[in-house]
Amino acid sequence: xxxxxxxxxxxxxxxxxxxxxxxxxxxxxxxxxxxxxxxxxxxxxxxxxxxxxxxxxxxxxxxxxxxxxxxxxxxxxxxxxxxxxxxxxxxxxxxxxxxxxxxxxxxxxxxxxxxxxxxxxxxxxxxxxxxxxxxxxxxxxxxxxxxxxxxxxxxxxxxxxxxxxxxxxxxxxxxxxxxxxxxxxxxxxxxxxxxxxxxxxxxxxxxxxxxxxxxxxxxxxxxxxxxxxxxxxxxxxxxxxxxxxxxxxxxxxxxxxxxxxxxxxxxxxxxxxxxxxxxxxxxxxxxxxxxxxxxxxxxxxxxxxxxxxxxxxxxxxxxxxxx
Numbered sequence: 001x002x003x004x005x006x007x008x009x010x011x012x013x014x015x016x017x018x019x020x021x022x023x024x025x026x027x028x029x030x031x032x033x034x035x036x037x038x039x040x041x042x043x044x045x046x047x048x049x050x051x052x053x054x055x056x057x058x059x060x061x062x063x064x065x066x067x068x069x070x071x072x073x074x075x076x077x078x079x080x081x082x083x084x085x086x087x088x089x090x091x092x093x094x095x096x097x098x099x100x101x102x103x104x105x106x107x108x109x110x111x112x113x114x115x116x117x118x119x120x121x122x123x124x125x126x127x128x129x130x131x132x133x134x135x136x137x138x139x140x141x142x143x144x145x146x147x148x149x150x151x152x153x154x155x156x157x158x159x160x161x162x163x164x165x166x167x168x169x170x171x172x173x174x175x176x177x178x179x180x181x182x183x184x185x186x187x188x189x190x191x192x193x194x195x196x197x198x199x200x201x202x203x204x205x206x207x208x209x210x211x212x213x214x215x216x217x218x219x220x221x222x223x224x225x226x227x228x229x230x231x232x233x234x235x236x237x238x239x240x241x242x243x244x245x246x247x248x249x250x251x252x253x254x255x256x257x258x259x260x261x262x263x264x265x266x267x268x269x270x271x272x273x274x275x276x277x278x279x280x281x282x283x284x285x286x287x288x289x290x291x292x293x294x295x296x297x298x299x300x301x302x303x304x305x306x307x308x309x310x311x312x313x314x315x316x317x318x319x320x321x322x323x
Contacts, residue, residue, distance in 0.1 A: 015039060029083065038067065042077040049074050052203035058124075058179075059202060062117040064110060065195035066202060084198030090186035090222055100225070104217070104233055106196040107189055111213055112240045118179025128180060128208025133169045137264065139271025144289070145312075148274040149320040160308035167305050168267075171260040175209035176245055182206055184213040185220045210245070211254070215262040221269050221292040234258055259299055263306060266295045270317075289321045 015028035018038055024046040028039045042049050049072065059066040071080035089107070093100055126132075141161060145151040153161060182204045190198030214237050218230045225233075238246070238254050249257065270292045273285035293313050300310035 030080075036083040037070070038081040038083050040077075040079040040081060042079070044075065044077045047077060049077055049079055049203075051205075052079065054124075055202045055205045058118070058121040058205075059114075059199060061121070062114060064114060064117075064199060065192060065197065066199040084190040084192060084200070087191040088187060089189040089191055089197060092191045093186060093223055103189075103191060103197070105236070107184075107217055108214075108233065108237050108240070110197060110199070111184065111217065112237065114181065114213075115178040115210060116242070122177065122179040122207040125179065125205050125207045128172070128182075128206040128212070130169055130173070132206075133172055133264065134165060136268035136271070137165050137168065139275060140267040141271070143271045143278065144274040144321075145317065147278050148286075149317060151312075151316055151320075157308070157312075164306060164309050168260055168264040171257060172209045172212075172264060175211060175257050175261075176248070177207050178210045180206050180208040180212050182208075182212065182216075184216045186217075186223055189217075209257070209261055210241075211258045211261040212265065215258055215265055219262045219266070219295045221266070221288050224291055224294070227298060231255075259302065263296050263299060263309070266292050267309075286321065290318055293317060 015030055018027040018029040024043055026041045028041070030037045030039055040049070040052075042052075053069050053072060053074070056066055056069050060068060065084070067081035067084060069079055069081060072078070089103055092103060141153075145153075181199070181202050183201050184199075188199070188201040190200065192198045214234060218225070218233050234255075235251075238251065270289050273289050273292070276282040276285045296306065297310055297313055297318075299306055
């Protein structure tokens with residue numbers, strides 16, 4: 001990158017691609033004799049670096065382990081960042097599942113800290129409002145069911161779909177509001193020697209439901225754990241919450257919040273995977289659709305209200321995405 005070559009700290013370093021991203025952002029690693037840095041190239045026509053810079057500042061103030069912004073050219077979409085290394089949670093977990101207890105324990109502790117310390121900053125974030133929640137649900141309806149699979153909704157289907165959307169939106173709005181990372185999962189967490197985990201891809205942070213990041217972490221679109229294990233991890237988070245929250249939200253209510261929040265997220269994610277394929281020419285994410293939607297199917301026995309969704313996914317969506 002010509003821009004980075006003009007920065008004394010990394011002048012003369014050869015950029016090496018560091019990672020892929022579902023967005024238009026590109027990342028390059030720059031190594032000097034003693035340090036490593038990340039250069040971000042985020043085309044201003046598609047990406048706005050300012051939220052990244054702002055949220056990075058919030059996370060630094062919270063003393064959490066996230067990239068520090070060292071240099072910035074917002075007009076051209078260039079950032080120079082500290083480097084959190086190459087050990088993604090996903091690769092660590094797939095390579096050695098026995099490390100799950102330690103890695104998830106650290107990630108849950110960090111999430112609790114983010115929500116507690118984030119109280120000072122959450123009002124400065126965009127709200128996770130009804131318009132955004134419903135738009136995200138529409139991604140499943142429009143991109144996966146409609147564009148990708150050609151599924152037509154009749155009048156009864158549309159009524160049942162809207163009832164499910166109403167249920168999931170209401171569930172989100174009943175919950176305590178916190179600082180929400182919004183993509184807190186194994187591909188955005190780095191295993192680090194100090195301050196584990198390192199936190200990436202935080203620029204879309206919002207003020208929203210307190211179970212959102214937890215369900216992103218534990219009901220991950222890229223790796224799946226046994227349901228009972230997931231629930232035990234969720235309880236670790238719940239028991240670490242402030243007493244004031246647990247007095248308002250008992251364990252049964254927490255479980256309902258957590259599980260229905262997951263349904264909203266997984267419908268959204270499946271829709272995004274279809275959009276990445278058709279709009280952005282990134283078909284690899286389609287392989288994650290069956291795993292992602294299996295979480296919704298798993299809820300069928302507990303939530304009669306999701307019957308339409310479970311039937312739709314089992315009978316039409318998963319059969320279509322597996323071919």
